[in-house]
Amino acid sequence: MTRRLRGITWDHPRGYDPLAKGAPLFAALHPDIEVTWTRRSLRDFGVQPVEVLAEQFDLIVIDHPFCGRARTTGCLRDLRPLFPAEFFAMLERESVGPSTRSYDFGGVWALPTDAASQVASYRPDLLGALGFDAPPRRFDEVLALGAAARKAGKWLALPSCQSDSACLVASLSANLGTPIRPDTDHLLPPEVFEAVLDHLAALIALSHPDSPKWNPIATYDAMSTGDDIVYVPFGFGYTNYSRLGVKKPIRFTTIAGPAPDPAAGAILGGAGSAISATCADVEAAVAYLTFLHQPEHQRGAYVDNGGQPGLRAAWTDAEVDRKAGGFFSGTLETLDKAWLRPRFDGFIHAFEHMGLLVHRWLSGEGDRAGLIRSANDAYARARDTAPA
Numbered sequence: 053m054t055r056r057l058r059g060i061t062w063d064h065p066r067g068y069d070p071l072a073k074g075a076p077l078f079a080a081l082h083p084d085i086e087v088t089w090t091r092r093s094l095r096d097f098g099v100q101p102v103e104v105l106a107e108q109f110d111l112i113v114i115d116h117p118f119c120g121r122a123r124t125t126g127c128l129r130d131l132r133p134l135f136p137a138e139f140f141a142m143l144e145r146e147s148v149g150p151s152t153r154s155y156d157f158g159g160v161w162a163l164p165t166d167a168a169s170q171v172a173s174y175r176p177d178l179l180g181a182l183g184f185d186a187p188p189r190r191f192d193e194v195l196a197l198g199a200a201a202r203k204a205g206k207w208l209a210l211p212s213c214q215s216d217s218a219c220l221v222a223s224l225s226a227n228l229g230t231p232i233r234p235d236t237d238h239l240l241p242p243e244v245f246e247a248v249l250d251h252l253a254a255l256i257a258l259s260h261p262d263s264p265k266w267n268p269i270a271t272y273d274a275m276s277t278g279d280d281i282v283y284v285p286f287g288f289g290y291t292n293y294s295r296l297g298v299k300k301p302i303r304f305t306t307i308a309g310p311a312p313d314p315a316a317g318a319i320l321g322g323a324g325s326a327i328s329a330t331c332a333d334v335e336a337a338v339a340y341l342t343f344l345h346q347p348e349h350q351r352g353a354y355v356d357n358g359g360q361p362g363l364r365a366a367w368t369d370a371e372v373d374r375k376a377g378g379f380f381s382g383t384l385e386t387l388d389k390a391w392l393r394p395r396f397d398g399f400i401h402a403f404e405h406m407g408l409l410v411h412r413w414l415s416g417e418g419d420r421a422g423l424i425r426s427a428n429d430a431y432a433r434a435r436d437t438a439p440a
Contacts, residue, residue, distance in 0.1 A: 053084070054084060054085075054086050055084055055085045055086070055333050055336045056085075056086045056087075056088070056333075057085065057086070057087045057088070057110045057111055057331070057333065057336055057337055057340060058088055058090070058108075058109050058110050058111070059071065059087060059088070059089045059090070059109055059110060059111030059112065059113070059325075060089070060090050060091065060092055060105055060108075060109045060111070060112055060113065061089055061090075061091060061092075061113040061323070062091060062092060062093070062094055062096075062097035062113060062323070063091035063092060063093050063094060064094060064269060064290075064292075065292055065358045066166070066290055066291070066292055066358055066359060066360050067091070067097075067113065067166070067323065068089060068091050069357050069358040069359070070353070070354045070355075070357040070358055070359030071089045071113075071344075071359075072089045073353075073357040073358075074344070074349070074353050074354060074357055074359075075087045075088070075089065077343075077349075077353055078340055078343050078344075081343065082336075082339055082340075082343075085336045085339065085340065087111070087340055090109075092105075094267060094269065095215070097113075097114075097115060097323075098115055098215050098400075098404075099215075099400065099404060101121070102114055102118045102121055102122055102125075102127055102128065102326075103121065103122075103125045103127040105328070106127035106128060106328035106329055106330055107127075107328075107330060109328055110327065110328055110330070110331040110332075110333070110337055111325060111326070111327060111328070111331070111337060111340070111341075112128070112325075112326045112327075112328055113162075113165065113166075113323045113324065113325055113326070114128075114161070114162050114323065114324055114325075114326050115321070115322075115323065115324075116154035116155050116157075116162070116320070116322070116324060116392075116393065116395060117393050117394070117395050117399055117400050117403070118161075118395075118400070119154075119155055119156075119157035119158075119159075119161045119162070119395045120157060120394075120395040120396045120397040120398070120399060120438070120439075121397050121400070122159075122161045122326070123157060123158045123159055123161070123397070123439075124397040124439050126329055127328065127329050128161050128162070128326045128327065128328060128329060129326075129327040129328070129329055129331065129334065130159035130160060130161065131159075131160040131161065131162070131163065131326075131327065131341075132159060132160045134327070134334065134338050135338065135341075135342070139342065140160070142347075143163065143164060143345065143363075145364075146347060146363040146364045146365055147164065147364060148164070148167035148322075148362065148363070148364050148367050148384070148387050148388070149167070149169065149320060149387040149388045149389070149390040150320060150390060150392045151164040151167045151320065151322050151362055151387075152164045153392075154320060154322070154324070154392055154395075155324045155326075157395045161324075161326055162324025162325055162326040163324055163325050163326075163341055163344075163345050163362075164322065164324055164345070164362035164363070165322075165323055165324055165325045165344060165345065165362045166322050166323040166324075166359065166360050166361065166362050167322045167360065167361065167362045167363075167367070167387060168288050168289055168290075168320075168321035168322045168323075168360060168387075169288070169289070169318040169319060169320050169321055169322075169383075169386055169387050169390040170219060170220075170223050170286045170287060170288055170289075170307060170318040170319050170321070170386075171286075171287070171288070171289040171304050171305065171306065171307060171318065171382075171383040171386050171387075172187060172188070172283070172284060172285050172286065172287075172304070172305050172306060172307050172308060173272070173275070173283070173284045173287060173289070173293075173302050173303065173304045173305065174187045174282060174283040174284070174302070174303055174305065175275060175279075175281070175282055175283075175300065175302060175303075176301075176303050177300075178206065178279065178281075178282045179197075179282055179283065181204075182197070182200050182201060182204055182206075182282065183200070184197060184200070187283065187303075187305050187308075188283070188285075188308040189306075189308050189314060190308055190314050191251070191308055191309055191310035191314060193308060194208075194255070194283070194285050194308050195254060195255075195258070197282065197283055198255070198258030198259075198283070199258065201258065201282045201283070202258055205280070206279075206280050206281070206282050207258065207259060207260040207280055207281050207282065208255065208258045208259045208260070208281070208282065208283050208284065208285065209259050209260045209263050209266070209271050209274070209275060209281045209283075209284045209287075210252075210255050210256055210259040210260075210263045210284070210285065210286065210287075210414075211263060211266045211267050211268045211270070211271040211284070211286075211287045212252075212256070212263050212264045212266070212410075212411060212414050213264065213265065213266060213267050213411060214404065214407045214408045214411045215267070215404065215407055216266075216267055216268065216287070216288075216407070217264075217406075217407045217408075217410035217411040217414060218403050218404060218406050218407025218410065219286075219288075219319045219407075220252060220286055220410070221240070221245075221248050221252075221406065221407075221410055222319040222391065222393065222403075223286055223307065223309070223317055223318045223319045223391065224248045224251055224252070224286075224309065224310070224317075225240055225244055225245075225248050225317075226316070226317030226318070226319070226391035227307070227309035227310065227311045227313075227314070227316055227317030227318070228244065228247060228248070228309075228310065228311050228317070229311060229317075230244045231317065231391050232393070232394065232403075232431075233394070234394035234395070234396055234399070234435075236435070237431075237432045237435055237436075238428040238431060238432060239402070239406060239427050239428050239430075239431035240424075240427075240428070242424050242428075245424045245427070245428075246420065246424070249410075249413070249420055249423075251310055252410070252414065255285060256414050260274070260280070260281055262274070263414075264411060264414050264415045268284075268287040268288045268289075268290065269290065271284060271287055272284075272287075272290060272293045272302060275293075275302055276293050276298065276299075276300045276301075276302055277300070279300075285307065285308065286307060286318070288321045289304045289360075289379065289383055290360065291304075291355075291360050291376045291377075291379045291380075292358060294376055294377035294378070294379045295375060295376055295377055295379075296374075296375055296377060298377070301377050303377065303378065303382065304378075304379045304382050304383050305382045305383065306382070306383060306385050306386040307386050313389070315385050315386050315389055316386075316389040317389065317390075317391050318386050318387075318389070318390050318391065319390065319391055319393065320387075320390040320391060320392050320393065322362060323362075324362075325341055325344060325345075327341070345362070345363065347363050347365035347366070350362065350363040350365060350366045351363070351365050351366035351369045351372050354366070355372050355375065355376070356375075366380070367380040367384055367387075368380070368384070396434075396435070396438040396439075397438055397439055398434035398435070398437055398438045399434060399438075401430075401434060402427075402430045402431045402433070402434035405426070405427065405430045406427040406430065406431070409423045409426055409427055410423065410427075
């Protein structure tokens with residue numbers, strides 16, 4: 053009798069292909085277990101209630117801020133009792149930055165399948181044409197590159213749709229040394245918020261006018277098909293755009309923030325695999341996740357099928373890095389210095405509210421004072437109502 057597991061991930065080759073194409077490899081080892089995957093949008097990946105998905109699927113690929121909601125609702129299984137201690141010790145050794153512990157919040161709610169943070173990126177051919185032999189390493193160099201690009205009729209780009217606007221604020225505030233914290237009654241002190249908005253205003257003035265409409269995928273699509281976007285200072289990295297064989301490859305590198313350590317503070321992203329509380333065959337799910345998170349698989353078939361692995365063994369493998377056009381070596385410093393978002397139940401709503409306000413402001417709507425006040429008030433309400 054076939055044992056069946058249904059999983060849901062997010063709709064991009066990086067999120068779907070390594071799981072769907074890797075499932076037959078697992079089936080070869082476990083012929084009695086069939087794993088099938090479906091997709092939801094990147095937007096839903098960031099905001100769709102995990103408890104709704106848990107009613108329909110056995111396996112769910114989640115963003116780590118959903119851990120607080122999982123703990124409150126009980127919709128996901130705590131993985132700690134399901135795997136041996138040695139397995140978790142391996143995952144901790146293999147962590148890319150804080151990826152492994154990002155899913156540990158009053159229980160282990162997912163395993164680090166995919167690692168990412170905001171990073172910087174550039175077109176090396178366009179950079180060279182402007183007379184620059186290397187990407188910026190400091191924020192003033194970002195602005196200088198942006199000015200040179202505009203003089204040549206080209207642009208920076210700053211993905212700043214609603215969710216990414218929130219992430220920009222998070223990365224810049226963390227880089228400046230005052231990150232969003234889970235234990236305060238405000239999102240950011242007003243003077244820090246003002247400094248972050250100053251930096252964003254400087255960047256958006258040099259950025260492609262469609263930037264507020266774009267998430268990173270749309271940005272990189274435009275960057276890799278046209279010739280008018282030279283550099284992106286902050287955006288979640290995607291190896292798919294840097295790999296060998298890409299017609300107009302994008303190169304990825306560390307962020308260049310305004311703080312003394314320019315590479316520090318980028319918001320941690322990535323994705324983790326969870327088991328729903330409704331999963332009827334937990335033994336099969338554990339067997340699959342054990343397979344999925346082996347270093348050999350992560351640096352082998354997972355990468356070859358378009359994935360962006362969650363384990364360090366893949367990120368530090370020279371052949372994997374070569375196939376990805378230097379993506380992993382170019383960005384690992386920023387991943388290792390990444391900032392981990394709060395995970396309390398209610399954070400996502402407050403964070404998205406702030407993102408909408410910043411997105412509108414970058415699009416020319418609203419005022420700073422009202423933005424800061426509304427964002428801080430929403431965060432205070434979320435903290436007041438969060439479960440202990």
